[in-house]
Amino acid sequence: MSETRLMKGNEAIGEAAIVAGCRYYFGYPITPQTELMEYMAKRMPQIEGVFLQAESEIAAINMVYGAAGAGARVMTSSSSPGISLKAEGISYCAGAELPCVIVNIMRGGPGLGSIQPSQADYFQATKGGGHGDYRNIVLAPNSVQEMADLTMLSFDLADTYRNPVMLLGDGALGQMMEPVNLEERPFVPQEKSWAANGLGKRTKPNIINSLYLKPEQLEAHNIHLQNKYQRIIKQECRWEEFSVEDAELIVVSYGITSRIARSAIEMAKRDGLKVGLFRPISLWPFPSERLLTLAKQTRAFLVTELSAGQMIEDVRLATRQIKPVHFYGRMGGMMPSSREIYNQINLIVREKEAVK
Amino acid sequence: MNSKLYARSESLTDAPFHYCPGCQHGIVHRIIAEVIDELGVRKQTIGIAPVGCSVLAYEYFNFDIVQASHGRAPAVATGVKRVCPDSTVFTYQGDGDLASIGCAEVVHAAARGERITTIFINNAIYGMTGGQMAPTTLVDQVTTTSPYGRNVNQAGTPLCISEMLSTIQGARFIARVAVNNPSNMAKAKAAIKKAFQLQNSGEGFCLVEVLSTCPTNWGMTPLEAVKWLETNMIPQYPLGVFKDAGGE
Amino acid sequence: MTHEMILAGFGGQGVMVMGQLLTYAGMLEGAHVSWIPSYGPEMRGGTANCSVIISQEPIGSPIVTEATAVVAMNLPSFEKFESSLSSGGILVLNSSLIDRQSKRDDIKTYNVPANEIANSLGDARMANMVALGALNAALGYIVDTSRIMEAFKKIFAKKPGIIASNELAILAGVKHITG
Numbered sequence: 136m137s138e139t140r141l142m143k144g145n146e147a148i149g150e151a152a153i154v155a156g157c158r159y160y161f162g163y164p165i166t167p168q169t170e171l172m173e174y175m176a177k178r179m180p181q182i183e184g185v186f187l188q189a190e191s192e193i194a195a196i197n198m199v200y201g202a203a204g205a206g207a208r209v210m211t212s213s214s215s216p217g218i219s220l221k222a223e224g225i226s227y228c229a230g231a232e233l234p235c236v237i238v239n240i241m242r243g244g245p246g247l248g249s250i251q252p253s254q255a256d257y258f259q260a261t262k263g264g265g266h267g268d269y270r271n272i273v274l275a276p277n278s279v280q281e282m283a284d285l286t287m288l289s290f291d292l293a294d295t296y297r298n299p300v301m302l303l304g305d306g307a308l309g310q311m312m313e314p315v316n317l318e319e320r321p322f323v324p325q326e327k328s329w330a331a332n333g334l335g336k337r338t339k340p341n342i343i344n345s346l347y348l349k350p351e352q353l354e355a356h357n358i359h360l361q362n363k364y365q366r367i368i369k370q371e372c373r374w375e376e377f378s379v380e381d382a383e384l385i386v387v388s389y390g391i392t393s394r395i396a397r398s399a400i401e402m403a404k405r406d407g408l409k410v411g412l413f414r415p416i417s418l419w420p421f422p423s424e425r426l427l428t429l430a431k432q433t434r435a436f437l438v439t440e441l442s443a444g445q446m447i448e449d450v451r452l453a454t455r456q457i458k459p460v461h462f463y464g465r466m467g468g469m470m471p472s473s474r475e476i477y478n479q480i481n482l483i484v485r486e487k488e489a490v491k
Numbered sequence: 492m493n494s495k496l497y498a499r500s501e502s503l504t505d506a507p508f509h510y511c512p513g514c515q516h517g518i519v520h521r522i523i524a525e526v527i528d529e530l531g532v533r534k535q536t537i538g539i540a541p542v543g544c545s546v547l548a549y550e551y552f553n554f555d556i557v558q559a560s561h562g563r564a565p566a567v568a569t570g571v572k573r574v575c576p577d578s579t580v581f582t583y584q585g586d587g588d589l590a591s592i593g594c595a596e597v598v599h600a601a602a603r604g605e606r607i608t609t610i611f612i613n614n615a616i617y618g619m620t621g622g623q624m625a626p627t628t629l630v631d632q633v634t635t636t637s638p639y640g641r642n643v644n645q646a647g648t649p650l651c652i653s654e655m656l657s658t659i660q661g662a663r664f665i666a667r668v669a670v671n672n673p674s675n676m677a678k679a680k681a682a683i684k685k686a687f688q689l690q691n692s693g694e695g696f697c698l699v700e701v702l703s704t705c706p707t708n709w710g711m712t713p714l715e716a717v718k719w720l721e722t723n724m725i726p727q728y729p730l731g732v733f734k735d736a737g738g739e
Numbered sequence: 740m741t742h743e744m745i746l747a748g749f750g751g752q753g754v755m756v757m758g759q760l761l762t763y764a765g766m767l768e769g770a771h772v773s774w775i776p777s778y779g780p781e782m783r784g785g786t787a788n789c790s791v792i793i794s795q796e797p798i799g800s801p802i803v804t805e806a807t808a809v810v811a812m813n814l815p816s817f818e819k820f821e822s823s824l825s826s827g828g829i830l831v832l833n834s835s836l837i838d839r840q841s842k843r844d845d846i847k848t849y850n851v852p853a854n855e856i857a858n859s860l861g862d863a864r865m866a867n868m869v870a871l872g873a874l875n876a877a878l879g880y881i882v883d884t885s886r887i888m889e890a891f892k893k894i895f896a897k898k899p900g901i902i903a904s905n906e907l908a909i910l911a912g913v914k915h916i917t918g
Contacts, residue, residue, distance in 0.1 A: 139766065141759070141762060141763050141766050141772075141774075159570070159573060159574060161570065185573045185574075187569070187573065187603075189566065189599075190595050190596070190598075190599035191595060193563065193566075193595075194563065194566040194569075194595065194596050194599065195566075197559065197560060197563035197566035197567050197570070197596070198566045198567070198569050198570035198573075199570060200557075200559070200560075200563075200566075200567050200570060201539070201557060201559075201566065201567035201568060201569060201570025201571040201572075201574075202570035202571065202573060202574045203570070204557040204567070204570070204571060205537070205557075205570065205571045205574035205575050206574065207574040209570070209574075223560055224560060224563070227560050231558075307775060307801070307802070310775060310776055311773060311774060311775035311776075311801050312759065312762060312773070312774040312775070313772065313773050313774075313798075313801075314766045314772060331537050331555035331556060331557050331571070332537065332555065332571075332574065332575050332578070333534060333535040333536065333537055333554075333555055333575060333578045334533065334534040334535070334536075334554055334555060335534055335535070340549075340552070340553060340554050340555050340556065341555045342549045342555070342556050342557075342558070343556070343557040343558060344549060344556075344557075344558040345558065346546060346547075346558055391801075394798075394799050394800045394801060395799070395800040395802065397799040397800070398799030398800040399799075399800075401799060470802060472800075472802070472804040472805075473799065473800050473804065473805075474804065474805065
């Protein structure tokens, strides 16, 4: 069945997870991701999967930990405050190297914040979020089709690297509808010889664990994790570029904001301005190397996010600040218009003209 | 002809227990291992280890183990059991783990009638962190965080988990036992065996609370600790079956 | 051609589904489409609105701030979104509930008594369908009316009983524009 359907982003994630072979979902209601949970509640019983509404986000992530530990493809989803509650469990998943997919449909914060779209959980998602030296692979879709595609990719990456993968969306992407094509794909369950699913024919017990009381052992485990993260950095950086070849200004933006930025760039290009877009798709690993290359050929960057400036730190690190990095952000659930970003582009380009 | 009177249970590894002298974790481990051996389910058993003194349970049990975060063992067990519905899944939790931080998880696992077995070790104190007050600490009991004795006005009253969980419809079998003498050990083993058998026949949530000693943090000799358990804990936490929903 | 539309009304007037039908119909035509709601507290009581884009080009921002068309189903929506119309844009006013006119002379306004027309067809709840038919006609048929019905049948597959009456409402909206 490769029929094009009109779906909400949240629903597309759910269906894509099912296509990817996910048969276990544990969640707790929170706006603006609840449609995903409701979708799973409806769909899982139809395919003999398990949908379970947990008593809390904490319980949900620990059910994920158990199901992943037993070798299943498993997913949970939440929105910002709920992800904070899951942080300990995510750290355990990272420590025990359990493949799982965690969806964060971000909303405004801090605290209870709002239920409007936001990108203020970038730090939390990409720098760990829980305790300890660990990384989630973080993927940031910018369309409903990508919500589906990257969900499927998330499951594959999680299994490949035995690592939690976070799909980072926002309230706007979760709620919006676009055509989506879900290609059926044959799913071959991976043999997980490490899973704790009963000894069966094995003689040696499998232990799912993140406890290493001897510091030498814990350091060795950390070195092992860091080596894995280096492999992921090498192999899994993803991004999209638009019109960067001769751009004098490159806008760096991800998720829903990159859509708005793209419209602004098209307006600017109609004025004859040389502006391009760099959109990280993997937020961790961050496509630093490519950005450094671009820094050598462009004159300035404009980072735009729905936050006070979080990804901008990675852009500065990546480009080693050999070119100015400007910022424009909105917070608290406010979204910039294309015109606002267009005005920022104009401001920067005109300043550059003046110093030419 | 010689006959073997005692053998190490197949469900235990060769690792010597690290528990303090007089601690009863070892006895309960042994009982669980014997029950699993007798039921012939070792190859299909997945245990969930808690945070607390028994955090290293995975070193002692000779079957698959998932080590859980503090209090979340029933949620982790839920995830495991849903993926492996034909397996035997149990959690092993202390009083800080189950009755304090993990209270919500165990209540909801029971409410869902989750087909798991929970072995709940109640020794009225936090062991691994060095003797702090637990929800099950007795009134006036001295701990490092109730140095003047547990004060009801300030720290409330002991939480009776078995009584509480027995009010939940989804709970199939709830019993409290002790391992302070051979007769009680036999009763404890019978209850634990029943809690596993009921799980294996798909009957729902089963919990066995085991009253246990902590001589180190109680500041007693092992013998004094057993006596203290008998004179102080059992009156507060009476032994018996609190719920047996299938007992036609 | 890119149609960037804002459909607005109060919660319960069916502006979300109006937008979804149009979006679905656009998708059936093979166009690039997007639909995005404003949601949350706004949905309860005040104005509810959604942005719909139907375009021959890939869509950048799905959020419409400079609209080529606005449908205002009630007065607060008219007040809120009149200024969002680009010059040369089209305003469809539900004149059953809005007794004011736009003072802008750079846009074209269509007054559609959607509630009255829907009432005359037997159900005031179909005012959104009247407005949808009118909007599509006013824009010179961005989608074929039959596509809207096709979309309707997909979205309301479980309620076949309401198809015929809603089709009449859509056609009545079209007729109000074409005369």
